[in-house]
Amino acid sequence: MKQVKTTNFGDRFFSFFTFCAAMVVLVSLAGIFISLIFESWESLSRFGFFNFIFTDDWNPVKEVFGAAIPLVGTFITTILALLIAIPISLGIAVFITEICPSKLKAPLSIAIELLAAIPSIIYGMWGLFTFAPIMSEYIEPGLQFVFGDIPFIGPIFQGTPLGIDVLTASIVLSIMIIPFISSIARDTILLTPQVLKESAYSIGTTEWEVIKDVILPYSKFGIYGGIIIALGRALGETMAVAFVLGNRHAFPTSFFDATSTITVTLANEFTEADSNLYMSSLYLLSLLLFVISFIVLSFAKFIVHKGSKKWNG
Amino acid sequence: MPGNKNIKLYSKNLSFFYGNNQAVFDVSIEIPQHSIVAMIGPSGCGKTTFLRCFNRMHDLYPGNRYQGEIFFDNQNILSKNIDVTLLRSKIGMVFQKPTPFPMSISDNISYGLKLNGIKNKTEIKDRVESALRSSALWKEVKDRLKLPATGLSGGQQQRLVIARALAVEPQVMLFDEPTSALDPISTSKIEELAAELKKKVTIIIVTHNMQQAARISDYTAFMYMGKLIEYDETNVMFTNPQEKLSEDYITGRFG
Numbered sequence: 001m002k003q004v005k006t007t008n009f010g011d012r013f014f015s016f017f018t019f020c021a022a023m024v025v026l027v028s029l030a031g032i033f034i035s036l037i038f039e040s041w042e043s044l045s046r047f048g049f050f051n052f053i054f055t056d057d058w059n060p061v062k063e064v065f066g067a068a069i070p071l072v073g074t075f076i077t078t079i080l081a082l083l084i085a086i087p088i089s090l091g092i093a094v095f096i097t098e099i100c101p102s103k104l105k106a107p108l109s110i111a112i113e114l115l116a117a118i119p120s121i122i123y124g125m126w127g128l129f130t131f132a133p134i135m136s137e138y139i140e141p142g143l144q145f146v147f148g149d150i151p152f153i154g155p156i157f158q159g160t161p162l163g164i165d166v167l168t169a170s171i172v173l174s175i176m177i178i179p180f181i182s183s184i185a186r187d188t189i190l191l192t193p194q195v196l197k198e199s200a201y202s203i204g205t206t207e208w209e210v211i212k213d214v215i216l217p218y219s220k221f222g223i224y225g226g227i228i229i230a231l232g233r234a235l236g237e238t239m240a241v242a243f244v245l246g247n248r249h250a251f252p253t254s255f256f257d258a259t260s261t262i263t264v265t266l267a268n269e270f271t272e273a274d275s276n277l278y279m280s281s282l283y284l285l286s287l288l289l290f291v292i293s294f295i296v297l298s299f300a301k302f303i304v305h306k307g308s309k310k311w312n313g
Numbered sequence: 314m315p316g317n318k319n320i321k322l323y324s325k326n327l328s329f330f331y332g333n334n335q336a337v338f339d340v341s342i343e344i345p346q347h348s349i350v351a352m353i354g355p356s357g358c359g360k361t362t363f364l365r366c367f368n369r370m371h372d373l374y375p376g377n378r379y380q381g382e383i384f385f386d387n388q389n390i391l392s393k394n395i396d397v398t399l400l401r402s403k404i405g406m407v408f409q410k411p412t413p414f415p416m417s418i419s420d421n422i423s424y425g426l427k428l429n430g431i432k433n434k435t436e437i438k439d440r441v442e443s444a445l446r447s448s449a450l451w452k453e454v455k456d457r458l459k460l461p462a463t464g465l466s467g468g469q470q471q472r473l474v475i476a477r478a479l480a481v482e483p484q485v486m487l488f489d490e491p492t493s494a495l496d497p498i499s500t501s502k503i504e505e506l507a508a509e510l511k512k513k514v515t516i517i518i519v520t521h522n523m524q525q526a527a528r529i530s531d532y533t534a535f536m537y538m539g540k541l542i543e544y545d546e547t548n549v550m551f552t553n554p555q556e557k558l559s560e561d562y563i564t565g566r567f568g
């Protein structure tokens with residue numbers, strides 16, 4: 001687009017100001033990236049990037065640091081949280097927009113937005129003091145009882161259900177991201193043109209078929225957008241998970257195993273890092289999270305953009 | 314009025330209320346089978362509201378209320394125990410703006426078929442093709458059936474929507490200003506299509522275009538302020554209207 005040249009001082013000042021404001025974003029992004037590289041350099045040159053990623057040892061005493069376990073922990077909790085949160089959020093959004101009586105709409109929407117406003121440390125504390133005991137006493141033994149003996153999936157329900165584990169952390173995380181997905185899903189569902197729904201009804205569809213085949217496909221890309229935001233949230237979420245995941249440096253083999261994520265390791269160990277290499281390795285972990293978030297989010301955005309262009313014109 | 318023709322659909326003292334706001338007043342009208350009935354009248358006179366009574370579209374919104382009766386094949390479709398979903402598959406509707414579903418061209422049509430329990434792949438394929446042929450769209454889209462329907466032009470989209478409605482083999486089609494968003498060429502294609510369709514279905518079409526009503530319809534109904542003022546054969550209506558109001562409207566003295 002061609003810029004319109006203006007001679008008015010106020011206009012020029014204003015456009016200069018907005019330009020500076022926009023530059024702040026780029027400069028801080030670049031600044032953070034550069035300082036992460038700088039700080040993690042010692043660890044990076046010692047272990048090498050790929051070696052760091054694939055090493056499953058995290059041993060400050062022997063000064064061996066590898067990211068494999070926190071990486072896997074991050075992916076598992078994020079994916080599980082999304083798997084739990086997506087169907088629930090869609091249910092909430094569809095209920096609010098299409099099914100619930102109009103008197104309930106506003107209170108429900110507000111409740112969900114309040115859920116998003118709760119600081120994550122409160123989720124963490126609630127998870128530790130209220131939810132984890134419930135999990136270990138009722139839910140996890142129940143799951144173990146039902147699924148524990150089934151071939152193939154049985155093993156992932158083994159172990160002592162202590163409540164501080166992958167499953168609890170993923171559920172707490174999912175509760176945190178439900179508001180993001182459901183409120184964005186609600187907004188995009190509301191954008192479905194009334195006449196599109198009516199034309200579906202007009203060929204003899206039921207309410208459920210209209211939701212499933214017209215409303216959800218139509219708002220699909222908006223919903224993906226909400227999922228992306230939630231994904232970003234879940235990848236980087238620290239406090240809610242730190243309390244209920246355990247920070248154990250071992251791969252989880254069951255839902256009831258404690259493990260660690262990148263953020264949990266960072267939160268727990270920054271104060272303990274007593275050597276330069278230890279500190280630098282923690283920085284390398286953050287760099288890794290930075291890069292992963294960046295790649296995942298840009299890739300997801302790209303897909304959404306391409307898809308919505310193709311199908312929604 | 315329409316002599317001793319076979320009556321497919323008729324309303325008896327039909328009134329309609331949006332909440333407390335009455336929009337249709339005591340309308341009785343008979344729609345002969347295999348004919349095209351045009352509904353004309355100034356903006357806001359209740360044509361859309363009236364049309365949407367026939368497939369119970371108003372049921373979707375709370376507070377709406379019908380009064381009177383509509384008979385379709387001698388069954389009162391306003392009665393409580395009517396299966397509205399089934400009714401809507403027999404009485405199709407096409408709206409002012411084209412409304413393709415967010416699916417491919419062929420899926421837009423096969424969707425309704427699958428809803429009606431047709432599972433056989435070859436049958437679906439054949440019926441998609443015949444629906445597209447009967448809406449005169451087949452030649453234009455046969456090489457891009459798998460592409461998104463939103464990529465079609467407005468006129469093509471509207472014919473796709475007609476094909477979609479036809480695929481479930483309705484007996485009646487309701488058109489609410491189907492060409493008002495289209496260019497003249499697309500408009501005349503849809504008019505030709507309507508003339509062809511009436512061999513198979515009974516058509517009610519709302520239009521603001523007097524020439525269109527005169528060109529394609531067999532009967533014309535003139536509505537004013539929610540009331541049916543006059544209803545007659547189209548050529549009588551346009552050459553020798555009985556009511557002063559209809560004459561004024563048709564000759565463009567108000568509207």
Ligand SMILES: Nc1ncnc2c1ncn2[C@@H]1O[C@H](COP(=O)(O)OP(=O)(O)OP(=O)(O)O)[C@@H](O)[C@H]1O
Nearest residue numbers: 331334336354355356357358359360361362363521
């Ligand atoms: N959803 C609604 N709620 C309340 N009143 C409505 C609603 N829809 C229409 N009306 C009112 O009902 C009357 C008839 O409207 P309708 O849309 O049926 O007119 P129309 O003849 O189709 O007009 P147009 O030619 O502009 O499409 C108008 O007075 C309108 O304001």
Ligand SMILES: [Mg+2]
Nearest residue numbers: 360361362489
């Ligand atoms: Mg109208």
